[in-house]
Amino acid sequence: MDRRNFLVAGAVSAVAGGALADDRRRSTSTTAAVVTSSSTVKARVIVIGGGMAGTTLAKYLRLWGDAVEVTLVERMPTYTSNIMSSLVLTGQRTLSSLTYKYDALRSKYGVTTVFGEVVSVDPVNAKVTLADKTVLTADRIVMAPGITFDTVPGLGTSNKMPHAWMAGAQTTLLASQLSAMRAGGVAILTIPKTPYRCPPGPYERACLLADWLRVKKPGSKLIVLDANADIVTEKDNFTNAFLGLHGNVIEYHNNAEVLSVDPATMNLYTASGGTFHGDVVNMIPRQRAGGLIAATGLNNATEGRFAGVNVLSYASTTPGAGKVHIIGDSSATTQPKAGHIANQEAKVCADALARIFAGGSPDPAPVTNSACFSTITTTQASWLHAMFQYDPVTATMQGVPAASGASVGWNKDSFEDMNKWFGALMADTFA
Ligand SMILES: Cc1cc2nc3c(=O)[nH]c(=O)nc-3n(C[C@H](O)[C@H](O)[C@H](O)COP(=O)(O)OP(=O)(O)OC[C@H]3O[C@@H](n4cnc5c(N)ncnc54)[C@H](O)[C@@H]3O)c2cc1C
Known part of the structure; x- marks a missing residue:
């Protein structure tokens, strides 16, 4: 199964709680580190933000890219999942049960992690500055800083x-x-x-x-x-x-x-x-892209709230910023702002970068999918899933009605499927 077809199959398997794996991941040992010696490095990428989008991107770029050196910069030493966090309010989950580490990213996939606050990005020269004045440079930058709130x-x-x-x-x-x-x-x-x-x-x-x-x-x-x-x-x-x-x-x-x-x-x-x-x-305030997006001048969509991107590669559509790619909640696309979609956008972006570094072009027809479970009671859930495919006329990802749908009502089985789906998504991202 190729990468594209896997994304299609994923729409069904994810709803059933199936694993969100991919062809290359299955053919790659999950225990051996992916090692790149500095003399063979063909491209360097800095990823900003180790959430659902950035972590997936870092992992899959190491798996799919040929000798790509990946550095992930994240302000927090661990990630706490928003997904399932409403269950903390009812005492059904703890925050520690939703906390993920970056160990596997380093040991299994050879990603370099840097914990610190990114304070500025130079999109033309692909340069990143941290609060402690460290400056990192790369061939491309992937920004995945999530959201920030209106006052x-x-x-x-x-x-x-x-x-x-x-x-x-x-x-x-x-x-x-x-x-x-x-x-x-x-x-x-x-x-x-x-x-x-x-x-x-x-x-x-x-x-x-x-x-x-x-x-x-x-x-x-x-x-x-x-x-x-x-x-x-x-x-x-x-x-x-x-x-x-x-x-x-x-x-x-x-x-x-x-x-x-x-x-x-x-x-x-x-x-x-x-x-x-x-x-x-x-009080859940109105939202916009993570602060770094506006600070870098990449907030050119949704009335200046989010970052416009070319959804074939997630490259910024801001003139002169083509070396910067934006994925996850910060980007403005026709897909929902969701962790599952962030994971999918990361894979499309990783695939595009791997192809670009190999001298080719991004896949001209990407497909993504998203599954979502909603808690209707403390023990029952409903679900919906959606598939999106690239429409060359509008240059957007368009929903595929025949492959999308929602449950009629809610039940306990869906609540259990929600837990399985969540485990698979987080393992695909952090393990
Ligand atoms: C209550 C709730 C329930 C949800 N349930 C679901 C669900 O059921 N299914 C689903 O698919 N989605 C769900 N979501 C949505 C999902 O959590 C987000 O869509 C997803 O986290 C977006 O991923 P991201 O990588 O864009 O952002 P995030 O996951 O927020 O990651 C952004 C990362 O960037 C880092 N960062 C930001 N700025 C900087 C900086 N300057 N320097 C260094 N690091 C920085 C942050 O620390 C953070 O780790 C839910 C969200 C909430 C709030």
Whole structure:
């Protein structure tokens, strides 16, 4: 099976919890390190950001590229997965169970890791500067710095309304606030305008919290303030869950963009004129590409929020920045901002770079896929999967309806499949 066909098969196997492997990975020992002697190096690549996209890129470029030296720069010594992190709020997961190390990247694949903050990127000369003034140079740079948040007017530095949308301290904080909330209290969850990280994520968190509140905090209400005109994905399942199963807990408001907040009173003020008060507020702000993208001048898409890319190689479309590739949530494509898609974009980019370094051109017809499970209760999930293929007319990745779909309803089997899918995705990325 070639790389392209594997991506197609992956849409089905991933939903069933199958492994996200690839042809070259299977033919490569998983224990022997991929060694490149400095005298044989044919190209050097710096990867910025060791999350879902950057880590996958580093690993697969070492597997697929011929003598490519890869240096991954990441600010944190370990990675904490956002995926599954809503289950930390209900006490079903711990953050440590979602923490991943970079050891395999070094020992099995020969990636060089540097832990530090990248403060500037020179896209013309492919040069990267770290906070400690270290300067790294390469033939190409791959940027995968994820997202950053818009400022919420009125919030300041208060930690009273955590987003918990980047797994870590904010997740623990929101979990403790929910745990301390009185029975019969009011929790509020806000959903930002699209595009944001993980389209079904806020809706599945709302369902999960509603189920948990019903049992742990009887008589409580969960107000969902959605800045969008309607539920943005998996509409049938979330509508049925909000109105039916969780109808006694969830109060849903569309077109309810939060314009400002007051952490002293725990009030939120919305575009529709409504004021909402919560005992606990999960304030998920509007999002844009990781700060380094705008600082480098690569935020040329989505009204300056994200980075335009050529989806055949994920090279920047900013004039003069062709040596820089942007993958994962920072890039602006027609695909959702999701960890599974970040993994797929990384593979397309790694394949393109391997071909370019070998004197060729990127695959002219890439295919990607994404599987997604949504927690509807603390024990049941729904699912959806989507396949995308390159459309040469629009130069975008377009959904393939015949190979995409969603579950009708939710069940326990899908919850178990979710755990299998997650294990396979994280192993494909970090192991
Ligand atoms: C609650 C929640 C649930 C989710 N559930 C799912 C799901 O079920 N399925 C799914 O597919 N996706 C899901 N997602 C989305 C998924 O987590 C993201 O789409 C994915 O993490 C994007 O990968 P990324 O590599 O672009 O960014 P990240 O994974 O955030 O990685 C970015 C990395 O860059 C590093 N970095 C940033 N700037 C610098 C710098 N200047 N210097 C050094 N390092 C830097 C960061 O430290 C970070 O490690 C969920 C997200 C959330 C919040």
